[in-house]
Amino acid sequence: MLTRGPGHAAVAAALWSPRDPATFEGLVHYATLAANSHNAQAWRFRRTAEGVAILPDLGRALPVADPDDHHLYASMGCAAENLALAAGAAGRSAMLDFMPEGHGRVTVALGRDGAPDPLFHAILERQCTRSIYDGRAVPAADLAALEAAARIDGAEVMLITDPARIAQVLELVLAANAAQVANPAFAAELKSWLRFNARAAIAAGDGLHSAASGNPSLPGFLGRFMFDRFFNVAAENDRYARQLRSSAGLAVIHSARNDAAHWVQAGRSCQRFALQATALGIRHAHLNQPVEVAATRAQLQSLLGLGDRRPDMLLRFGHAPPMPRSLRRPVAAVIDP
Template identity: 45%
Template sequence: MPTRRALITAAPLLVAGCSRCASPYDEAVRSLWRLPDLSGGGFPAMALIGAATLAANGHNTQPWRFKVEPRVIEILPDPTRRTPVVDPDNHHLFVSLGCALETLLQAGLGYGWAGEPAVLSGGGVRVVFSSVPARPDALFQAIPHRASTRTPYDGTPVDAATLRRLEAAVGQSVGLRLVLDGDARAKLSDMIVAGNDAQLADPAFMRELVAWIRFDAGEALARRDGLFTAASGNLAAPRWLGQRLLPLVMTRRSEADRLRRVVASSPGLAIFTGPAETPEAWIAVGRAFTRFALTATAEGLKLAFMNQPVEDLSTRRRLAAWLGEPAKRPDLVVRFGRGPDLPRSLRRPSRDLLVS
């Protein structure tokens, strides 16, 4: 799901012309990743939608559209932005929708609008808002700072009080398993590598992944979606060169070494398991993850998805058995810890996502 691709951090790519496009890209990031100060009255629909688009989402496909009515916003799935190889049953799409929904709701509270969501029959969500006292709390403030940080972390343990706050943020309807012990993290690392090996061996997966990579800032700025290499800790190259270099640097051995290294640097991982295998349950998983992520961000932590073992079917069954819940589907795997700031990804303009 929501947000990645960890694979593209395999090795630095060659810098090519990045100095000419970095400044416009940085300006676009500064304009995007912020919460606007509102002046005047009225329902701030576009500010809320802008915040929602900052939510985590798989491959940064941004698979959503928005419909606005008086004091109502609907978030609708966009099937044209599916990733059918990595997400054949639309699991990640609906988790991403849940991430956007929870971000919308947290932004609403910060601006003084409480939202009441209801899942629609087609898998979208209709949110009716009412005016309340503004509550710009830590989760609201964390919205423009949340990111997927795919580099190694510094290994500093997370204190028990922070872990309790992370657990409390998830709520009761979605299961959370924190993996903190070194031996347990090593076993989970084995499953991450196994899932990754299966994906690397699938030519269709690799074609889909490469289609969503944005190899340089110019391409990322023009498309405003996908997986910008610099946002994963890599340098940039033009697409013609990046596509040729990728198979040379992304080998099973190099990827396995890298994955084990980043997991070892992370003091904890979190596994999310929803109540059912339905779009409504997957939306709930996205909401729970977003509360977890915003809480972690407010605490100064970084996060990154490690979803390979939930995307490969055989590894997912192995993971479910390891969790002691073989009948349930693990939905997300996330590592967390303290790490560096990286360049941010972009989003498409909010007005381009509106439907009548």
């Protein structure tokens, strides 16, 4: 007889729950709950004499959406930030560094005398919320707290709340989105990471679950058919325009240099922004199209007066109810023997 496993909500609740941050597995658990591109989880964790190394899993790279692996290293930075916060919660210090040899790795040297950071408590609550927000503004004190949380060595956030400037950035979002959606290779890569129903999301433990984007649950064959039929420039641009117009503002993570070490720093800054927003009851979602397409990235850089600094990630923020959570693979699947 076929037995039904636990449903998506039960699996998500078990995943997004505390572990002991004093253990290696506990640290990796918190690290894997970080934001990451397409929820591809292109990371591996290795125990080292000093603490932990985070390595790229290039078999999970996104060659079309992320041809230079920028997002892959930024996602490793998001994970590294969560891991450092978890170490702090266990009273340990965490010194993060980037070693460029080979494909590069983030090293985390664990020490004694770590101080807990309140952002740790937001790790289990954080989520990307890809819905229409309620349009309410974010108070100036909260904006200042977001800027302060995201400011780290080599990377920081620029917040945009001026409607005229938001409208200018929206034009770049729509131009970049149109270029991506019209590219069959981009659509095929995205489709391979979509999980059209709870069963597929639970079985894979990765990818983009339709419910987390507000889409209906469908059998896989029907989901793929509907995607082929309805994933088009007009529909996608309309959705992003409505989402952005409902938001309180935009956040641009930008970094001092365009290299893998700074992509990691940008990821850390982005994760801290997301955690601080969560702690303040502010939702966020990524709108990275204009930083993924080289031509619009240059236009965004110039529009925002960033000079040589690279715009790494673009997010919107505001207020909305939570959405269904996304899932992760088990910790054992991402630990190097």
